[in-house]
Amino acid sequence: MKLKTVLLSTGAALAIAPAAIAQEMADSMTLVSWGGAYQASQVNAYASPYQAMHPDVEITWDESSPEAVAKLRAQNEAGNIAWDLVDVVAADAMRLCDEGLAMEVDHDEILAPAPDGTPASDDFGDLIVSDCYIPQIVYSTTLAYRNDVEDWTGTPDTVCALFDTENFPGTRTLERRPINNLEWALYCDGVAKEDIYDVLETEEGQDRAFAKLDTIKDQTIWWSAAAEPPQLLADGEAVLGSSYNGRWFSAIEEQDQPISMLWDMQVFDLDGWIIPAGLPEDRLARVKDFVYFATDTQRLADQAKWISYGPARESSAPLVSTHAELGIEMGPHMPTDPENAANTLLYNYEWWADYRDDLDAKFQAWLAQ
Amino acid sequence: MTDAAADAPIPKPDAGDRARPERQEPLLAADGSPLKKSLQRSLRRQKLRAFGLVAPLLLFVLVTFIAPIADMLFRSVENQIVSETLPRTVVALEQWDPEQDELPSEDTFLAMAYDLVEAQELKIHTRLGTRLNYETTGISSLFRRTGRGVDDFGEIYLDQFEDLNPNWDEAGPWVDLVADEGWEHPAPFEPSERFAALMSETAAAYASFARAIQQGSDDNPREEEPWAPVHMALYHDLMRTDPGAIAAYEGPRAEMLREARAAVEGFESQPVREMFVAEEEDWLDPEVWATIKTFSPPYTPGYFLTSVDLKLSPDGEVVAQDEDQRIYMLLFQRTLFMSLMIMGCTILLGYPIAYLISNLPLRTANLLLILVLLPFWTSLLVRTSAWKVLLQQQGVINDTLVWIGLVADDARLTMINNQFGTIVAMTHILLPFMILPLYSVMKTIPPSYVRAAKSLGATNWTAFWRVYFPQSVPGIGAGCILVFILSIGYYITPELVGGTTGTFISNRIAFHISSSLNWGLAAALGTILLVVVLVLYWVYDRIVGIDNVSLG
Structure with missing residues (x-):
């Protein structure tokens, strides 16, 4: 049975491949990503091997992902789509899909099946949060703390250490937006994890979350770039804070800072590709060819050699190996590792798509007061 | 400043001219034309030349600087998206007075169903949802979720018509019935006048379907079965049309109509409002409708009001923003x-x-x-x-x-x-x-x-x-x-x-x-x-x- 499916899927792949080649394909691509270590991991895991197979293809990288939604909208209005493939977080992908700026895709048609023949849509599973989205990695927003603070009683082991200024005094650093912070505040105010979004929907629930945040407002540096918190902790400016787990990994493992991870109530988020709507045929054909290759099981697993983000495919997890330079086993540094994922918060994209505008206005007004 | 200095002496000769006694002969230039004219002509030439030299820069500034800024500033009042995406609903909502009736009429719900099903085919409904979500939290997902199910609104009629005659769920018979004789696919769909005169709602609903799939996914109406709201329109039309008028109808597939007219009175029906509520409870929230009504005009002061911590209330009055959102x-x-x-x-x-x-x-x-x-x-x-x-x-x-x-x-x-x-x-x-x-x-x-x-x-x-x-x-x-x-x-x-x-x-x-x-x-x-x-x-x-x- 299994062999049969493998044969069938290989047959299907072979049948698709010549059809794809027969189509006229553009020989250059502009990929949009975040720059830094993350983009480097994509270059190493996807782009370089792809170019080795197709030496005539030119790949240009544009580090515009932070403004991708606005820029894509402007390109669309001007009727000139300059990008071929854009790396965005899940919430942005949903917005781009809503705005009609990203192309809806049939995941089973354009993505490779897993080696055992599982169709892509099952292999990615729930992570396909939007019809336009092709997930690559799972990252998490999580806490970390300086492990050399003398006047602390004990070591922080839950997210609520954030609000425990008795035992863990010192400056905190949190992201300057409501997402994650309000959830953590309610959780530490005694709301059960599964009720958080229901409570946050009500006026009283929101007041309650802000009241909880009020207790640490004066001792918090609110960051807007994820590179800030590791720097603040390394400088001793802050002792406890949130950032992406990959940033903490590089501060701890690569720069050897006296910082420890606190995985409790980490919030998973996704990063992945969207294809802009309205690409010409030849460019679309090239992008599809690239995406088919770059999101297969092995490529996603390879990416973890360069960055501590978990592959979005279930079938990639067993293939994750060691860090390309440090040589350490990457499994235990993945947010998806069972040890780390003992207590996680499921970030509700759809809920935030509704409440983002409203709560952001409240959050900014609260901050400014 | 230098400009003013250069301009200043020019009126002087002119003033001197005027001071001359009127009866004197006008001064002549070398070619015999009056000096004043000749001077003006040469000045005009100079001015034109100066303008010509400045023109490229002026054009450049206009195109790359002034025009984009003007375009950007224009967005602060622009609000056509509501009336363009929901044209029927906006008209229907004009009748609704939030003070008197709690919810808009059944016709408004119907208009919304037709608008929304067309918008979701063109994939513009979520865009409107995002826009309205700036004003009222929750509309974004309301539109997104309802958009997924709206092409089944009226399924109850679709099933009954199909049981009666399977042709009602076929693409070809529908085209025969509604399309104008001269129409062929790549051209935008045209309903026949004869059919539209008899059954206007159905003709409009089908035309909206056909044009939307032509435009949205480049499909041929001859190959796609119409979505359920078209059958809902058919039901409404048949119910209110006199059997005699249908018996007298002689267009293609008239027999389908006659058969349906005979059976339609025994059909089970369902209010459109219930279809919306079955999809999403929030459609019963008057605030959603009030928001759509408030922001239906093509231009809105809403953004400017928000900028100064005010807002438009559903009944169109300017009120202060909630205290926890003033910033x-x-x-x-x-x-x-x-x-x-x-x-x-x-x-x-x-x-x-x-x-x-x-x-x-x-x-x-x-x-x-x-x-x-x-x-x-x-x-x-x-x-x-x-x-x-x-x-x-x-x-x-x-x-x-x-x-x-x-x-x-x-x-x-x-x-x-x-x-x-x-x-x-x-x-x-x-x-x-x-x-x-x-x-x-x-x-x-x-x-x-x-x-x-x-x-x-x-x-x-x-x-x-x-x-x-x-x-x-x-x-x-x-x-x-x-x-x-x-x-x-x-x-x-x-x-x-x-x-x-x-x-x-x-x-x-x-x-x-x-x-x-x-x-x-x-x-x-x-x-x-x-x-x-x-x-x-x-x-x-x-x-x-x-x-x-x-x-x-």
């Missing part, structure tokens, strides 16, 4: 206050430096000038980050103060991530914009004036204050305008070192442009900022006089 007035005031502070600081720091540079021997002056310019040539981010290193609690300044013993180790000063940090960093960054115009003006003040004043008995202070300072005012004016206007729109530095109390209105504009995608609000905030700057510029002109500004 923009505070930010405008803060932006103005801090820009003035920064401007004042740059005057206090820049004036002595410019004075020093302009009075030193050339060699030393050049060296100092380079010191002023050096940070000017350094990246903005580097300078801002440098201030972080200096001012933070574990930073150089705090370390030094603790080492000296002025500050206790556990009571280090907070000098960054607040207003103080922003003012310090921005004063430093904008200082050259004050020093350079000051220096260029001071260079031109002859030292002999001050010497003359002193030789006439003035003290050092009087000589400076009464003689030197007034001559340097144009430099201060230029520096102030530059620093103030630059700082009012600054956003990178406040974003990095501003913390919560040091952010500017421009940070919110940037947020709405790049993150929340609320470009209308960003445009309104930007327009207000622009108007504030222009008003201040006008006030400045009235008080100081813009002629009194010298950039060197």
